[in-house]
Amino acid sequence: MAMMELMKAVYPVEAADYTSAGSASADIKRRLKKLGITGDVLRRVAVASYEVELNLVIHSLGGELDLVVYPEYVQLVSSDRGPGIPDLSLAMREGWSTANDEARSLGFGAGMGLPNMKRNADEFDIQSTVGVGTNITMRFRLA
Amino acid sequence: MKVSELCELIQAENLTPSLEEDREITCGYACDLLSWVMAHGDEGMAWVTVQTHMNVVAVAVLSEMACIVLPEGIRMEAESLQKANDEGMAVLTSPLTAYEICGRMMAHGVAAHS
Numbered sequence: 001m002a003m004m005e006l007m008k009a010v011y012p013v014e015a016a017d018y019t020s021a022g023s024a025s026a027d028i029k030r031r032l033k034k035l036g037i038t039g040d041v042l043r044r045v046a047v048a049s050y051e052v053e054l055n056l057v058i059h060s061l062g063g064e065l066d067l068v069v070y071p072e073y074v075q076l077v078s079s080d081r082g083p084g085i086p087d088l089s090l091a092m093r094e095g096w097s098t099a100n101d102e103a104r105s106l107g108f109g110a111g112m113g114l115p116n117m118k119r120n121a122d123e124f125d126i127q128s129t130v131g132v133g134t135n136i137t138m139r140f141r142l143a
Numbered sequence: 144m145k146v147s148e149l150c151e152l153i154q155a156e157n158l159t160p161s162l163e164e165d166r167e168i169t170c171g172y173a174c175d176l177l178s179w180v181m182a183h184g185d186e187g188m189a190w191v192t193v194q195t196h197m198n199v200v201a202v203a204v205l206s207e208m209a210c211i212v213l214p215e216g217i218r219m220e221a222e223s224l225q226k227a228n229d230e231g232m233a234v235l236t237s238p239l240t241a242y243e244i245c246g247r248m249m250a251h252g253v254a255a256h257s
Contacts, residue, residue: 018196018197018198019197021197021198021201022197022198022201022202022205023201025201025205026201026204026205029205043186043206043207046205046206047181047182047205047206050181050201050202050205051178051181054177054178054198106177106194106196106198107175107176107177107192107194107198107199108176108177108178108198109176109178110176110177110178110179111178112176112178112179112181112182113178115182116178116181116182119182
């Protein structure tokens with residue numbers, strides 16, 4: 001039997017759109033708050049969703065964030081249209097970044113995005129194929 | 144320490160005067176790399192940064208900080224200020240350097256972590 005979905009939302013995220021970057025994460029946080037999710041879990045989802053949203057803006061050719069809230073956990077899936085990550089273990093290393101000058105001039109590119117997501121999520125999975133795209137699945141336990 | 148008290152301590156001008164100034168500051172931080180701040184930011188934090196674009200406001204709001212502090216008389220763009228006002232995030236600008244702002248906050252009992 002499929003688990004009951006309490007809430008579902010999809011956010012398209014455009015590449016290099018720095019002005020509205022962060023609006024999806026802000027909306028996710030607002031919606032979760034309305035569902036009564038607070039404290040540590042809310043904070044961890046907020047940090048991870050911001051990081052994954054900014055990664056789509058900075059590194060991808062565009063993609064989307066899918067939020068689903070189940071009774072037991074919050075699930076956030078990021079999928080993009082490329083370019084894909086050639087070396088995942090390097091990308092997961094703190095301090096490693098391929099952000100361009102525009103992103104760096106705004107204070108991004110610390111090389112903390114993926115490690116921050118992994119640290120804040122209870123479950124973290126990343127799959128990437130060069131020329132195809134990257135999928136990240138994060139889950140945050142509610143109980 | 145309240146936001147209004149910090150204003151006085153660092154001779155700051157409040158760029159979001161319509162917001163209430165009685166929010167309590169529980170800790171302080173200085174950094175200009177946003178991802179780094181996302182990893183170390185905390186609720187109630189007074190964050191000193193030279194960055195002034197929209198994403199600074201987003202990071203401060205997501206981390207539930209008390210205020211953003213701009214050093215050396217730096218101003219914030221109207222667009223970012225509007226967002227800060229909408230989100231209820233106080234923005235201060237001080238003529239002092241980031242180093243001196245942090246020094247004064249520490250000397251007056253604002254901790255590094257909440």
